[in-house]
Amino acid sequence: MPAEEKKLRLFVCVQPCKGVWAIPWYPMNAPREYDDTLNLRFAEHPGHKTMWGDVPVKDWENRKLRPQIVAKLQDEAGGELLDGEFFDIKNTFDDDAFTCWKQHNRTTNCGDYRSDKKRLVAPTQELRKDIGGGLAKKSPVSTFLCNFCPYQSIVMQRMRADQGEYHFNG
Numbered sequence: 791m792p793a794e795e796k797k798l799r800l801f802v803c804v805q806p807c808k809g810v811w812a813i814p815w816y817p818m819n820a821p822r823e824y825d826d827t828l829n830l831r832f833a834e835h836p837g838h839k840t841m842w843g844d845v846p847v848k849d850w851e852n853r854k855l856r857p858q859i860v861a862k863l864q865d866e867a868g869g870e871l872l873d874g875e876f877f878d879i880k881n882t883f884d885d886d887a888f889t890c891w892k893q894h895n896r897t898t899n900c901g902d903y904r905s906d907k908k909r910l911v912a913p914t915q916e917l918r919k920d921i922g923g924g925l926a927k928k929s930p931v932s933t934f935l936c937n938f939c940p941y942q943s944i945v946m947q948r949m950r951a952d953q954g955e956y957h958f959n960g
Contacts, residue, residue, distance in 0.1 A: 795846050841867065900936070903936050
């Protein structure tokens with residue numbers, strides 16, 4: 791796979807949820823304790839049988855390839871994933887961010903943007919202190935629900951306009 795190809799990850803809860811979540815890509819060889827979105831997913835599925843892995847975005851979005859990817863997940867899950875039932879493919883971060891944006895009346899100036907209450911943090915910080923070592927340190931990566939919000943594009947347009955990359959009147 792070319793290094794510049796965009797990827798995403800699939801988080802799969804084989805049992806009992808039988809669901810697949812598409813989550814933002816994070817390097818597989820990077821320290822997992824800093825992977826906010828994956829850690830949040832694991833925290834939401836304690837004790838569940840889970841698996842996860844990379845997939846190119848273009849393959850996942852391809853209607854002909856997605857069933858093949860799901861079939862491969864089914865094989866890797868030992869046939870337990872579908873178990874005769876349809877499973878959900880979920881994109882809850884996008885759904886949650888869109889709901890938040892609508893609750894803020896589709897704002898173009900969000901007062902909650904990147905506030906602590908919008909930070910995606912797995913509820914494992916106290917457990918990390920018990921483990922000790924480098925895990926108790928604050929993550930250098932901060933992922934916010936705002937990263938998935940339509941308002942994020944307005945923020946990026948303003949930032950690029952401030953840098954002189956183009957004109958923006960928003």
